[in-house]
Amino acid sequence: MKNPNGYGSVIKLGGKRRKPFGARITTGYSNNGKQTFKYIGYFETRKAAMQALAEYNANPYDIDLEKITIREVMDRFIKEKEQTIENLTLKSYKMYYRYLKPLHNKKIRDVKTIELQTFIDSMPQLSTGTLKNLKSFIGLVLKKAMELDIIDKDYSQFIKLPKHRNKIERKVFTEEEIAILWTNLNEFDYVDVILILIYTGMRINELLKLPKENINLEENTIIGGNKTKAGKNRVIPIHPKILPLITRRMSNKTFFLIPNKSEEGYYLYNNFRKNEFMKIMKKLGMEHTVHDTRHTFATMITDVSTNESAITQILGHTNIKMTRKYTHTNIEKMRKEMEKIN
Known part of the structure; x- marks a missing residue:
């Protein structure tokens, strides 16, 4: 079948070549009316050359x-x-x-x-x-x-x-630093996000991609969800201290709890880290990575609780199935351990 005008062609080149088939497109005409060509590549088979030519015409x-x-x-x-x-x-x-x-x-x-x-x-x-x-x-x-x-x-x-x-050494947020974050809650946008991370132990991308439909304000729980099997579809009780922060963000007319600047999608991690987190750390005189928030939560909860099962369920560290059903008793046990955090 002949190719359409301007589509290009595949020809077999002479001589002993490892890639004898050339895919080329027409780029114009010479003064005497002959077509001029440019090659987009050379291939071992005619089929590969035709595929390359088709891909070029689909996306020049x-x-x-x-x-x-x-x-x-x-x-x-x-x-x-x-x-x-x-x-x-x-x-x-x-x-x-x-x-x-x-x-x-x-x-x-x-x-x-x-x-x-x-x-x-x-x-x-x-x-x-x-x-x-x-x-x-x-x-x-x-x-x-x-x-x-x-x-x-x-x-x-x-x-x-x-x-x-x-390996990057994790540093926990000290009690003094957490107090400073609370003091500056209304001074800088996204300080609330840092506090939510500290008091939930959620992974940063897990929170940034969290849809509001995964938050239940009647039961004060969050359905977590990414990275590991244990991390997916796990229930995270909302600590009383951050409940007002989450409630305030739930009132916004956005799909994600932490939307990007355009409020049309979620906040990309690299953008959040560079444009928000690191700027807040610099202004408050702190030296931390975003992942220190999760490390801080793990440290705080293990300091006040000996219930390893509840702790690992909250953090999503155990190898539980995605379809696991959380009973009301399970959730209340986790909430009890979490609320031991000051």
Whole structure:
């Protein structure tokens, strides 16, 4: 079947080639009326070349090899993979995509070892394991660029990772610091979110993605829900101290308890951490990570309670089934332990 005008074509190139099929598009016409072409890539089979041509026509991109950016190659790579990889892997790829934002608009042909090494060295907040995975992702992106004949060398193989980075040491919020947060409740937006985290032990993304429908103000409970099996669909009693904070946020006409600035979606973790949490910490003279709130709750409740079953259920650490049914007695036991916290 003949392709539509302007669609492009696949031709078999002469000679002994590992990738003999070229996918090309028409870019114009010469002075004597002949078509001019540009190749979007070379492939081992005609079928692969036709697939690439179809994908290009569905989502055209800049095929001027001198201008193609890292972001364009990443977009193409992720689009090709999203139907064939597990959802968790796809989420990881998108996270690495965001990490690479400083390099997004750089022409991929101009990115050499020095640029990649400088980028990796500028990410001291990431663990060695995360950096290793990020390096692997960069390698996959550069491999895709090599397949498209944009570059001919994978410079990610020369990236040197730190030997070991110590695990982040968690610091609990002291009683004095928690008192300061309460004092400044009406001074800074989102201090209430920090206090809710401290008094529920919820993971940050768990709270940021919490829909209001998961909050029951009649029974004063929250249905938690992410990361681990034990963490999903668990009931968290609302501590009396933060009940007014949650009630106030429930009065807003938003789907999520902690909406983003546009109030149309939830607040992304990186944005919340950078734009809210770290600014509040700086203004109040505190040095903490967001995850210190959960560590603080775990410390506070273990200081006042010996009921390990209730504690692990609240924190979502036990390997319970998602379908577990919480009886009223179970909830009241957890509430009793939680309310021992001052």
